Amino acid sequence: MSRIATTGAVAVLATAMLLSGCSSGGTPNSTSGTTRAEPPKESMQTTLGAGEGQLNLIAWAGYTEDGSNDPSVDWVHPFEAQTGCQVHTTYGSTSDDMIQLMRTGQYDGVSASGDATLRLIYGGDVAPVNTKLVPNYDTISSFLKDGSWNSVNGQSYGIPHGWGANLLMYNSAVVSPAPTSWSAVFTDSGEYKGKVTAYDSPIYIADAALYLKATQPSLGITDPYSLTTEQLAAAVTLLKQQNANVGEYWSDFTKEVQAFESGTSVVGTTWQVIANLINSDAKVKVETVVPTEGVTGWSDTWMVSTKAKHPNCMYEWMNYITSPTVNAQVAEWYGESPSQTLACEETTDPNFCTTYHATDAAYAAKIYYWTTPTAQCLDGKGDNCTSYSDWVNAWQQIRG
Incomplete structure (x- = not known):
């Protein structure tokens, strides 16, 4: 997603995305959905021993910078010097890619997004995390803890790293009046036919479900990730209608930047960092x-593999990457809200945390964080919900 002052790592991430098609979601393959009510019983580490000298990670590009992309951006080498754990990173291209990599058993941990976390948990690929062994967990924002995407039955399966919202962005010179509802990209999308943009992933179905939750209460949607067959069908119908007006679906955020700057897109879903990048060039003016x-x-959550060969180094990493100074560095380079509340005292841009609403609990409360859909309804209404594989099939119908 981004970089220091919203520009430092753009070329780096763009290269990574061109090589791998990187996005937090992407268009997954037909990974099976989760249907189990309880995850497999996996042991949780109870004590922290000496580091094993090595750490093998799967991460999003920009999360494990070692100075090779920019000499001034390096938090890996200080970690290695501090712990003796030599870091080796494989960058994931999509959440599905990360899941497949984790299942090889060659990695100690992963920076997983919410559309992957439950699949990893219920698949037995990640272990419960002992947060007592991660001192910096105490001062992580409370609204990121014990979420439906990173915990099961009160047991944490990871350490929150960074977060953000999927906002509505529009070209303020073209889109008028200023939109205040998602109707701008759904029921009213015909007004900007061919210039609407949407996120290219099955998890985007939740955006339509969230809109229907508010506008069609008779459907009974309480959680946009807990959809019955009927509710999913309603979301699919809405998205098929939207499809006729979408000019481009994006997963590589650089394409959305280019589309808004060229005028081929004027309204759609976005991340804050994308708006910052567009406005920094001053070719067009966008609002979110x-x-x-x-x-x-x-x-995003750092999770420990059940097959980790270097679990002590992984715990050391989770504590280090969420320390105030390092979490601030990652957040500014990547373009996201830090999970660590004390990170706001360490950012180079004094306004960074205000821009990204880093510690704004009221803002965070408006967000329905990506959570893997499961047949066992996440909102507790039963076991008649649609699974992620159902969403994958539905997305293929929508995209045609």
């Missing part, structure tokens, strides 16, 4: 808004 219906969003 949290619509009245609320927004979906993402929270």
Whole structure:
């Protein structure tokens, strides 16, 4: 997603995305959905021993900078010097890619987004995390802890790293009046036919469900990730209608930047960092808004493999990457809200945390964070919900 002052790592991430098609979601393959009510019983580490000298990670590009992309951006080498754990990173291209990599058993941990976390948990690929062994966990924002995407039955399966909202963005010179509802890209999208943009992933179905939750209460949607067959069908119908007006679906955020700057897109879903990048070039002026219906969003979590060969180094890493100074560095380079509340005292841009609403609990409360859909309804209404594989199939129908 981004970089220091919103520009430092753009070329780096763009290269990574061109090589791998990187996005937090992407268009997944037909990974099976989760249907189990309880995750497999996996042991949790109870004590922290000496580091094993090595750490093998799967991460999003920009999360494990070692100075090779920019000499001034390096938090890996200080970690290695501090712990003796030599870091080796494989960058994931999509959440599905990360899941497949984790299942090889060659990695100690992963920076997973919410559309992957439950699949990893229920698949037995990640272990419960002992947060007592991660001192910096105490001062992580409370609204990121014990979420439906990173915990099961009160047991944490990871350490929150960074987060953000999926906002509504519009070209203020073209789109008037200023939109306040997701209707701008759904029921009213015909006004900007061919210039609407949407996120290219099955998890985007939740955006439509969130809109229907507010506008069609008779459907009974309580959680946009807990959809019955009927509710999913309603979301699919809405998205098929939208499809006729979408000019481009994006997963590589650089394409959305280019589309808005060229004028081929004027309204659609976005991340804050994308708006910052567009406005920094001053070719066009865009605005972002949290619509009245609320927004979906993402929270990335560091998770420990059940097959980790270097678990002590992994715990050391989770504590280090969420320390105030390092978490601030990652957040500014990547373009996201830090999970660590004390990170705001360490950012180079004094306004960074205000721009990204880093510790704004009221803002965070408007976000429905990406959570893997499961047949066992996440909102507790039963076991008649649609699974992620159902969403994958539905997305293929929508995209045609």
